[in-house]
Amino acid sequence: MNTAPTRSLLADAPRLAVLSLAALVVLAPYLFMLSASVKPGGEIFQASLNLWPRHFYGWENYHKALTAVPLLRFLLNGAIVCAIVLFFQLLFAVPCAYALAKLRWPGRGLVFALVLLGLLIPAHVPALPLYVAFAKLGLLDSFTALTAPFAISVFAIFMFRQAFKALPDELIQAARLDGMGELAIVWRVILPNAWPTATAFATFSVVAHWNDLFWPLIVIQRQSMATPALGVLFFRSQEGGNDIGALMAASVITTLPMVAAFLLAQRRFIQGVATAGLKG
Amino acid sequence: MSEAARLPAALEPRLQSRLPWRLHPEAMAGLLLAGPAVLALTLLLLLPTAALLVLSLTDMELGGPPLRWIGLANYAELLGDPGFRIALRNTLVYVAAVLPLSVALGLGLALLIEGGTRGRAFFRAVFFLPVVSLLVSMATAWEYLLHPTIGPLNRALAAFGIAPVNWLGSSDWVLTSLCMIGVWENLGYVVVLFLAGLTAIPPELRAAAETDGARRGWDRFWLVTWPMLGPTTLFVVTITAIRCLRVFDTVATLTQGGPNKASEVLLHEMYLEGFTYFRIGYSAAITVVFLVVVLGLVLLQTRVLERRVHYQ
Numbered sequence: 001m002n003t004a005p006t007r008s009l010l011a012d013a014p015r016l017a018v019l020s021l022a023a024l025v026v027l028a029p030y031l032f033m034l035s036a037s038v039k040p041g042g043e044i045f046q047a048s049l050n051l052w053p054r055h056f057y058g059w060e061n062y063h064k065a066l067t068a069v070p071l072l073r074f075l076l077n078g079a080i081v082c083a084i085v086l087f088f089q090l091l092f093a094v095p096c097a098y099a100l101a102k103l104r105w106p107g108r109g110l111v112f113a114l115v116l117l118g119l120l121i122p123a124h125v126p127a128l129p130l131y132v133a134f135a136k137l138g139l140l141d142s143f144t145a146l147t148a149p150f151a152i153s154v155f156a157i158f159m160f161r162q163a164f165k166a167l168p169d170e171l172i173q174a175a176r177l178d179g180m181g182e183l184a185i186v187w188r189v190i191l192p193n194a195w196p197t198a199t200a201f202a203t204f205s206v207v208a209h210w211n212d213l214f215w216p217l218i219v220i221q222r223q224s225m226a227t228p229a230l231g232v233l234f235f236r237s238q239e240g241g242n243d244i245g246a247l248m249a250a251s252v253i254t255t256l257p258m259v260a261a262f263l264l265a266q267r268r269f270i271q272g273v274a275t276a277g278l279k280g
Numbered sequence: 281m282s283e284a285a286r287l288p289a290a291l292e293p294r295l296q297s298r299l300p301w302r303l304h305p306e307a308m309a310g311l312l313l314a315g316p317a318v319l320a321l322t323l324l325l326l327l328p329t330a331a332l333l334v335l336s337l338t339d340m341e342l343g344g345p346p347l348r349w350i351g352l353a354n355y356a357e358l359l360g361d362p363g364f365r366i367a368l369r370n371t372l373v374y375v376a377a378v379l380p381l382s383v384a385l386g387l388g389l390a391l392l393i394e395g396g397t398r399g400r401a402f403f404r405a406v407f408f409l410p411v412v413s414l415l416v417s418m419a420t421a422w423e424y425l426l427h428p429t430i431g432p433l434n435r436a437l438a439a440f441g442i443a444p445v446n447w448l449g450s451s452d453w454v455l456t457s458l459c460m461i462g463v464w465e466n467l468g469y470v471v472v473l474f475l476a477g478l479t480a481i482p483p484e485l486r487a488a489a490e491t492d493g494a495r496r497g498w499d500r501f502w503l504v505t506w507p508m509l510g511p512t513t514l515f516v517v518t519i520t521a522i523r524c525l526r527v528f529d530t531v532a533t534l535t536q537g538g539p540n541k542a543s544e545v546l547l548h549e550m551y552l553e554g555f556t557y558f559r560i561g562y563s564a565a566i567t568v569v570f571l572v573v574v575l576g577l578v579l580l581q582t583r584v585l586e587r588r589v590h591y592q
Contacts, residue, residue: 007396007397009398012398015392015395015396016398016399019389019392019403022385022389023403025464026407026464026468027409028425028432029418029425030409030421032421032424032432033418033420033421044430045430048435049435049436091316092317093317095313095314095316096313096314096316096317098313099310099313103307103310103313104307105306105308105309105310105311105314106307106311107311108310111318114318114322118325120574120578121325122522122526122570122574124547124550125328125329125567125571126324126325126328126331126332127567128332128550128554128560128563128564128567129327129328129329129331129335130324131554131555132342133328148324152321152324154325157317182313183313207411211412211413213415213528213529213532214551217555218551218555228414228416229416229417230416232414232417232420232533233533236533244430247420248420248421250417250420251414251417251420251421252417254417255414255417255418258413258414262405262408262412263405266401266408269408269412270404270405270408270472
């Protein structure tokens, strides 16, 4: 129905009404989270449905959220983890995807079979042996532990291989005639030509690792090493759930970076996260 | 990169005829470029998965006595472990509730969005927002929303004369509440995937159906849209089912499986056994069950895909 003619607003009203109602339900937790984050405790406990506070208590709540636990440190940790993970995912996956898509070499079929096998294994499955290994190596509570298991993304290999296959061989031959080595071709010719795939994968990867709770919960004990998801848990256990205003402020602060990025680059995000849904 | 790898493409056929494959520059380049990834894949994914299978056959405990080989004893224990059985049951109930609800609601919303031109991007973005939001934080927001005494939801229900419900604190309601959050969390994903599927349906098909007598939108939906969406629906169902099976964050944040195990799920049970009680072997067995369920779903999808979803 892409070619549906623009209907009159009246005819469109039922559709818009149902969609708006659904949107309101989906947005409800955001609205009440924002509302409670600027209310003083007394007003929250009066449990009125008013969204706007009588006493604006935003400064106090946000100040407490930022000082009770090192919230900004958690955000920084999250950014560092996402950057390291993405860097290594691209470093490993892109050349491999190029070799699978464009070069003939012995064992190519086997390697691709391994990649497909890897696609079937959820990240929770290798967690236990990896945890034991990191514990034995004394690597728990470190950025290495937080990032190393994700250095390889079979999904990235798969996705980039599909994209690279669609690129014309002439592109590569021309680069070879120019005297470029294979490694230079990968990074300076192939990857720039598959930029939409790269950004789609990057958004998927960043969203996934920013929001991940399972693995940080396992390998991190020290508060100063926490990622945003784990940091919120630290804040919850420290506050015992009593100061709801500050807790909501902490939730707003940790949710904001990804939501802001999403609102700025919606199309990219939806494309990235949705296509990457393949990973399962 | 070796000098040989830089040879112009025009030279390659001649080289190939002279050199055995293992010296061929293209083969060398392929091996060198794929090598690091294969090494990392083996070390970080394949070997640990194999190790997991082996560990599930041992009684390994971290900091405990040296591990012993106990065969299938962990799996036998799982069968008789009420905690595990509740976790497995709850996980399946969660999937059985969240999956159809998200798919049906998501399809409905996608059809509505696609059914007009106003507000398309806006609604799509609104419904997708939960997918990119930090789930731990949003679960915390839900906890406030669902709070038995000061929560806005009970407050709103009171206006209709409905008695307050202890959403997360009573064993009767906790799984229902987690399922609600689950639908909220997955809905946007389903909407976006269905929107992509809907755009791929040629509008002429619907016009043709109308000419052939399918006057009402409802008829056209069953005649054209629904069958054409077959592959998309199958994909959405599999993806959503796997996402549901992995439910962990909301449980770990809000209930830790309680009260009284009423919201215990597979991954949280595995987390408790492995990383809180350090019963590595036993936890590995739970993980294997989780893996088998996931693989079973994928297999089912592939079978269905081979059988009937081929409309193009």
